Amino acid sequence: MLLDELESGKVFYFFSEISKIPHGSGNTEALARYCVNFADERGFKSYRDEYGNIMIFKDGTSGYKHSESVILQGHLDMVCEKSQGCNKDMEQEGIDIIIDGEYMHADGTTLGGDDGIAIAYILALLDDDSIEHPPIEALFTTDEEIGLRGANELDASRLSGRKLINIDSEEEGVITASCAGAIRISCKLPLIYENAEDGMCAVKITAGGFIGGHSGIDIGKERKNAAKILAEFLYEVDRHIRIAIAGFVSGERLNVIPSSAESVICIKRENIRQFDVILAKFNAWLKEACAGTEPNALVTAADTRVPERYISEADSRKMIMALINVPNGILAMNQDIPFMVQTSSNLGSVSVKDGQLNLGFMIRSNTNYGKTETVRQLRCLIEGMGGEMAEEDDYPAWEYKHTSALRDVMVKTYEEMYGKEPLICTIHAGLECGILAEKLDGADMVSIGPNMKNVHTPDEKLEIKSVQRCWQYLLQVLKNLK
Numbered sequence: 001m002l003l004d005e006l007e008s009g010k011v012f013y014f015f016s017e018i019s020k021i022p023h024g025s026g027n028t029e030a031l032a033r034y035c036v037n038f039a040d041e042r043g044f045k046s047y048r049d050e051y052g053n054i055m056i057f058k059d060g061t062s063g064y065k066h067s068e069s070v071i072l073q074g075h076l077d078m079v080c081e082k083s084q085g086c087n088k089d090m091e092q093e094g095i096d097i098i099i100d101g102e103y104m105h106a107d108g109t110t111l112g113g114d115d116g117i118a119i120a121y122i123l124a125l126l127d128d129d130s131i132e133h134p135p136i137e138a139l140f141t142t143d144e145e146i147g148l149r150g151a152n153e154l155d156a157s158r159l160s161g162r163k164l165i166n167i168d169s170e171e172e173g174v175i176t177a178s179c180a181g182a183i184r185i186s187c188k189l190p191l192i193y194e195n196a197e198d199g200m201c202a203v204k205i206t207a208g209g210f211i212g213g214h215s216g217i218d219i220g221k222e223r224k225n226a227a228k229i230l231a232e233f234l235y236e237v238d239r240h241i242r243i244a245i246a247g248f249v250s251g252e253r254l255n256v257i258p259s260s261a262e263s264v265i266c267i268k269r270e271n272i273r274q275f276d277v278i279l280a281k282f283n284a285w286l287k288e289a290c291a292g293t294e295p296n297a298l299v300t301a302a303d304t305r306v307p308e309r310y311i312s313e314a315d316s317r318k319m320i321m322a323l324i325n326v327p328n329g330i331l332a333m334n335q336d337i338p339f340m341v342q343t344s345s346n347l348g349s350v351s352v353k354d355g356q357l358n359l360g361f362m363i364r365s366n367t368n369y370g371k372t373e374t375v376r377q378l379r380c381l382i383e384g385m386g387g388e389m390a391e392e393d394d395y396p397a398w399e400y401k402h403t404s405a406l407r408d409v410m411v412k413t414y415e416e417m418y419g420k421e422p423l424i425c426t427i428h429a430g431l432e433c434g435i436l437a438e439k440l441d442g443a444d445m446v447s448i449g450p451n452m453k454n455v456h457t458p459d460e461k462l463e464i465k466s467v468q469r470c471w472q473y474l475l476q477v478l479k480n481l482k
């Protein structure tokens with residue numbers, strides 16, 4: 001494939017080469033070898049650590065020999081997704097690139113623009129001796145898409161640069177200056193069961209029609225959590241009539257806002273009419289309260305078989321109390337950058353199993369303090385109710401810096417090239433920058449990238465002209481980092 005090399009050097013050449021090599025997460029060996037060979041053939045010093053992260057070093061060009069080193073970083077692995085009916089074996093076969101007007105996509109699979117374009121940019125840069133730049137330390141991490149594993153295991157002692165440009169963002173003209181750290185939490189709350197009494201009937205209640213979404217990116221959109229709404233409904237019922245909960249289930253993945261929830265409760269037969277009144281009232285409230293954000297949200301009820309046992313009245317209430325009071329949704333907004341979420345919690349899974357209530361959370365914050373504070377609040381609540389809590393996969397935030405020399409150069413260069421200001425933003429999701437900031441003594445960092453759509457899906461698209469503009473921008477930034 002030869003797209004205009006005048007505009008973008010060998011970026012598309014290297015992107016095409018990378019696309020021929022299968023490189024899904026956990027399968028980056030061949031691409032890593034390609035990169036090391038690339039360095040060897042050109043006489044660049046390179047290093048591959050035992051986790052598969054690669055570093056390639058190139059001296060600064062004339063006039064830049066003594067400039068501060070710049071780390072250019074991207075991840076080697078891609079998410080492998082196929083559309084229905086696509087027979088490609090992504091473990092063994094490369095991607096088939098299609099150029100369709102302004103965009104590039106792949107035939108039936110993810111394209112791997114995330115994050116192959118970063119590798120292509122960096123290889124094209126290292127390959128071209130006519131480009132002016134300070135000393136470059138190229139860092140290609142592995143297995144970013146499966147828990148930032150490469151970055152986590154990285155031995156950063158060989159990197160001397162303390163300015164890092166991460167090329168793993170998806171919108172041109174946006175300079176990301178902070179990302180969220182996160183932690184996964186699981187809680188267990190023991191529940192006492194009792195045998196069902198006579199004269200009870202059982203109702204299966206469903207809270208459905210919620211939009212759901214990604215617990216980081218979409219949490220700022222006021223999307224409701226179906227499990228929380230269902231708990232609120234149970235609370236309203238419990239205020240008026242005695243209930244015993246027999247089951248509750250919602251969500252599977254902690255990084256997804258649950259779009260439905262289901263619970264079976266038992267009530268006395270004579271309370272059915274009152275139950276129906278409460279349900280109608282609740283739905284009227286829900287419709288009004290969420291008209292703008294959750295137009296299809298609805299709580300429905302259907303008769304079901306009375307179970308032999310259910311959770312005691314007191315523990316049913318305890319369970320509702322826990323579900324209502326656990327931190328969820330936006331907890332704090334960013335004070336530096338308007339409209340950006342700073343701290344959030346997502347109650348991503350709820351189940352009742354083996355005599356206990358199980359709750360799973362993804363807590364995110366763009367400050368490490370925000371995360372610690374939320375974890376503490378949740379732990380205090382759960383332990384205070386006689387439960388237990390476990391923490392997993394904790395990774396740090398990349399905190400916003402009020403002063404950043406690198407960001408200033410990025411902004412100034414952008415203004416000079418395009419006559420307008422770039423957007424400085426923070427993202428409420430994970431990038432490797434959080435971990436890298438910690439390993440590089442709080443290095444000065446930014447994250448950029450060309451326009452991409454629908455990443456991680458077979459509809460992934462990369463905007464060709466945007467790739468070219470970002471290339472020109474990157475070159476100018478490096479030139480200005482004297």
Ligand SMILES: [Zn+2]
Binds near residue numbers: 075
């Ligand atoms: Zn990525």
